[in-house]
Amino acid sequence: MRIVVGEGSCGIAAGAHKVYEAIEKLGSGIELGITGCIGMCFLEPIVDIYDKDLLACRLVRVKESDAQTIVQAVKSGDLTQLSGLAITEDDKSFLDKQTRIALRNCGIIDPTDIDQYINAGGYKALEKVLSMTPQAVIDEIKVSGLAGRGGAGFPTWFKWNAARESNGEPKYLICNADEGDPGAFMDRAVIESDPHNLIEGMLIGAYAIGAAEMVVYVRAEYPLAIVRLEKAIEQAREKGYLGKNILGTGFCCDMRIKAGAGAFVCGEETALIESLEGKRGMPRLKPPFPAQCGYNDQPSNINNVETFANVAWIIQNGGEKFAAMGTKDSKGTKVFALTGKIKRGGLVEVPMGMTIRDIIYDIGGGIRGDRKCKAVQLGGPSGGCVPYDKFDTVIDYKALAATGAIMGSGGMVVMDDTTCMVGMAKFFLDFTAKESCGKCVHCRIGTKRLLEILDRITKGEGKDGDIELLEELCDGVKSGALCGLGQTAPNPVLSTIRYFRDEYEAHIKEKRCPVGECRDLLTYTIEKEKCRGCTLCAKKCPAKAISGEVKKPHEIDKEVCIKCGQCVTLCRFGAISVR
Numbered sequence: 300m301r302i303v304v305g306e307g308s309c310g311i312a313a314g315a316h317k318v319y320e321a322i323e324k325l326g327s328g329i330e331l332g333i334t335g336c337i338g339m340c341f342l343e344p345i346v347d348i349y350d351k352d353l354l355a356c357r358l359v360r361v362k363e364s365d366a367q368t369i370v371q372a373v374k375s376g377d378l379t380q381l382s383g384l385a386i387t388e389d390d391k392s393f394l395d396k397q398t399r400i401a402l403r404n405c406g407i408i409d410p411t412d413i414d415q416y417i418n419a420g421g422y423k424a425l426e427k428v429l430s431m432t433p434q435a436v437i438d439e440i441k442v443s444g445l446a447g448r449g450g451a452g453f454p455t456w457f458k459w460n461a462a463r464e465s466n467g468e469p470k471y472l473i474c475n476a477d478e479g480d481p482g483a484f485m486d487r488a489v490i491e492s493d494p495h496n497l498i499e500g501m502l503i504g505a506y507a508i509g510a511a512e513m514v515v516y517v518r519a520e521y522p523l524a525i526v527r528l529e530k531a532i533e534q535a536r537e538k539g540y541l542g543k544n545i546l547g548t549g550f551c552c553d554m555r556i557k558a559g560a561g562a563f564v565c566g567e568e569t570a571l572i573e574s575l576e577g578k579r580g581m582p583r584l585k586p587p588f589p590a591q592c593g594y595n596d597q598p599s600n601i602n603n604v605e606t607f608a609n610v611a612w613i614i615q616n617g618g619e620k621f622a623a624m625g626t627k628d629s630k631g632t633k634v635f636a637l638t639g640k641i642k643r644g645g646l647v648e649v650p651m652g653m654t655i656r657d658i659i660y661d662i663g664g665g666i667r668g669d670r671k672c673k674a675v676q677l678g679g680p681s682g683g684c685v686p687y688d689k690f691d692t693v694i695d696y697k698a699l700a701a702t703g704a705i706m707g708s709g710g711m712v713v714m715d716d717t718t719c720m721v722g723m724a725k726f727f728l729d730f731t732a733k734e735s736c737g738k739c740v741h742c743r744i745g746t747k748r749l750l751e752i753l754d755r756i757t758k759g760e761g762k763d764g765d766i767e768l769l770e771e772l773c774d775g776v777k778s779g780a781l782c783g784l785g786q787t788a789p790n791p792v793l794s795t796i797r798y799f800r801d802e803y804e805a806h807i808k809e810k811r812c813p814v815g816e817c818r819d820l821l822t823y824t825i826e827k828e829k830c831r832g833c834t835l836c837a838k839k840c841p842a843k844a845i846s847g848e849v850k851k852p853h854e855i856d857k858e859v860c861i862k863c864g865q866c867v868t869l870c871r872f873g874a875i876s877v878r
Contacts, residue, residue: 300355300373302329305345305406307336307491308484308523309645314363315344321366322346329373335492337406338646339393342386345406348373358384389664393643396662398624400632401448401608402648405492410527413534416495422540424611428503429548433463436507440610442618444630449475449566449603450681450707450783452629452696458600461590462508465598472510473594473601474501475571476517476524479563480679481730482638483710486604488646489634490517490524493608494531498554500607502540503614505552508600512553516571519558528556563680563734567782568601570736581736582782603708605634625651629695633706639675639713640667647711649694656690659713670715674798678707680727680734681787683794684720703794705787719816720799721806724791725753731788742785745776749792758819761807766796815877818862822878827852829874836866836875 304310304319323331339345342359346369349355356378358369365384372380399405408415416422428436441456462470474497478486490497501513517525532554535541543551562580564570569583572594593599609631613621622630629651635658637647642664649658655675659665666672674686683704685692692698699706714723732746749772752765773789780786796803805811812820825836825845832850844860847853855866855875867875 300329300376301332301349302326302369302373303332303334303347303349303409305335305337305343305347306333307406307488308521309336309340310343310345311523313343315361317363318344318346318361318366321363322369325366326370326373329370332409333411334407335405335410336488336646337394338397338402338488338648339390339643340645341643342390346384348378348381356381357386359386359390360384390643393645393662393664396657397648398632398650399648400612400621401489401496401605401634402493402646403612404496405488405646408493410492410494411530413495413531413538416493417538420615421495421611422499422538424614425499425502425540426546428506428614429546429550433507433509436503436614437463439614439618440507443613443621444618444625445606445609445613445621446629446696447602448605448609448633448708450678450705452706455602455606458590458602459504459507461588462510462598462600465591467592467596467598469512469597470508470510471594471597471599472501472505472508472513473571473575473599474513474515474517474607475566475568475601475603476515476521477559477562477566477571478518478521478604478708479561479566479734480681480708480710481727482676482712483636483679483708485634485636485646485709487521487524489604489608490521490528494524494528495535496608496611497528497604498531498535498541500610501554502545502552503610504600504602504607506550508598510600511551512555514555514557514575514594516557516559516565516575518561520561525556525558532556562736563730564736564782564784567784570782571601572599579736581738582784584781605709626693626695628697633694633709635709635711637663637711637713639711640670640672640715640718641665641713642667651695652693654691654693655685658694658711659690663713666713666715668715670717673714673716673718674720675714676704676712676723676727676791677710678705678787678790679710679712680731681705681783681790682707682710683790684723684798685794686798689798703790703797705790717814717816719757719812719814720795720802721753721757721812722816724795725750725757727791728753728788731784735784735788739779739781739785741776741779742781742788745772745780746785746788748772749776749789753792756803756806757812757817759806759810759817761803761810763807765807766800766803770796821862822857823855823860823862823866824876824878825853825855826874826876829872831872831874833871835869835871839865839869841865
């Protein structure tokens with residue numbers, strides 16, 4: 300038997316490497332390995348036990364202290380000892396209801412071992428491509444209907460073809476791994492868990508457009524992804540998949556990594572190119588497009604990690620098979636990072652055409668604490684808010700756009716009935732305002748003005764006409780901003796006004812937050828009939844705002860109270876009300 304520990308970033312953060320070390324220390328003679336993230340982040344650390352090549356047992360939420368039991372069970376061959384750690388049938392359904400293409404090897408193979416990737420069929424698509432013409436490769440991608448998974452959904456074949464037909468040498472193929480959306484971690488998981496899949500997909504793209512140099516622009520905040528990709532590049536060179544005369548065909552192509560400094564705007568392709576050239580990451584005017592004049596003023600193609608992660612599968616299985624999944628306008632599968640107030644958070648890959656409700660309830664298991672679901676933010680700070688009554692909307696570029704949201708790169712932040720929608724819009728505007736590069740006035744100043752209005756509203760200082768002013772400013776920013784960051788920054792505001800206008804009105808007209816989340820609009824009061832005068836709240840109040848005698852009702856000085864909520868947490872008698 301073989302023990303495999305899931306060591307993606309999520310697993311390591313939950314203690315997976317400590318579990319690995321504990322098993323290694325106790326399990327002399329047992330074959331022990333690692334894998335990446337399988338997507339079930341809510342169950343980490345995860346330990347899989349294989350009998351030859353078959354998964355015999357999956358253990359979840361494993362602790363260091365479980366190592367002895369695991370080792371004993373494997374040595375004895377009696378895995379029934381591990382029933383208390385085994386995944387439940389209910390949690391198994393998280394994966395059972397997915398269709399995994401981009402994530403097909405994640406959590407299954409060792410990302411640091413190229414031989415495991417090759418044994419799983421890796422680099423077969425590259426071998427096939429090298430016997431095809433570049434145009435035939437582009438045609439196969441066209442048949443598949445693969446669209447860019449970075450957010451815009453632009454046809455991949457069209458971008459490849461434009462770069463191929465452009466005059467100029469050398470040509471460059473660039474992978475945008477600058478994943479900066481709050482709550483998004485799809486690209487990170489692919490690079491950490493299946494780096495050779497990215498390399499193979501990029502090699503196929505490079506062959507198609509005629510590029511001899513490939514660059515992966517990855518955010519520096521992904522150190523594990525960078526380390527594993529560096530190792531994969533070295534292994535690919537040693538095996539003859541990268542470098543000169545690849546597989547003896549005369550095709551020459553190499554890869555390097557550029558660690559970005561974490562600027563969200565560098566997710567925009569022209570700002571990314573500026574950063575690659577050693578300049579400040581600021582968008583360029585288009586046209587010319589990167590396919591004509593990109594990196595070093597040469598024809599360049601840019602796609603994101605998930606787009607490339609689909610390419611080898613498409614070549615190996617045929618474009619028609621990929622196109623058979625999804626809807627008329629959106630083909631194949633899409634990876635989402637499911638986060639927020641959800642029971643089963645993690646990575647989800649589903650066919651286009653599945654509904655939002657299917658993902659949140661059938662795969663995600665519903666809302667944590669069985670509370671009522673209020674909305675889901677799709678597409679991160681560039682996306683929009685989809686309310687519960689629109690959850691039967693299908694995952695499709697056009698269908699989502701009709702709701703005021705976008706597919707985006709795949710962030711899916713779930714909110715329950717305790718979420719203030721004005722506060723949520725403020726959170727995303729705060730992010731985009733800080734991340735604005737400042738090049739154009741509409742984005743630099745417009746997002747700041749929007750944030751100031753939202754801040755006033757959440758503090759109870761909203762005025763009549765603020766909603767209309769927000770809408771007017773949003774339209775101005777969208778129409779005047781230079782790049783996608785500014786053009787989409789107003790989406791969270793516009794979508795929350797569209798579906799939750801009553802919450803804005805309550806904040807402005809009644810100076811009240813309907814869900815009690817905006818601290819400045821809250822009032823803390825001690826109900827005298829419930830207070831026992833235990834003095835605990837008075838002793839622990841950081842502002843010394845609570846006074847009273849022992850065994851007599853206390854009171855809160857509302858002018859001094861900082862509304863930290865500590866008294867509510869401490870009171871054992873439920874005597875403190877918040878309104």
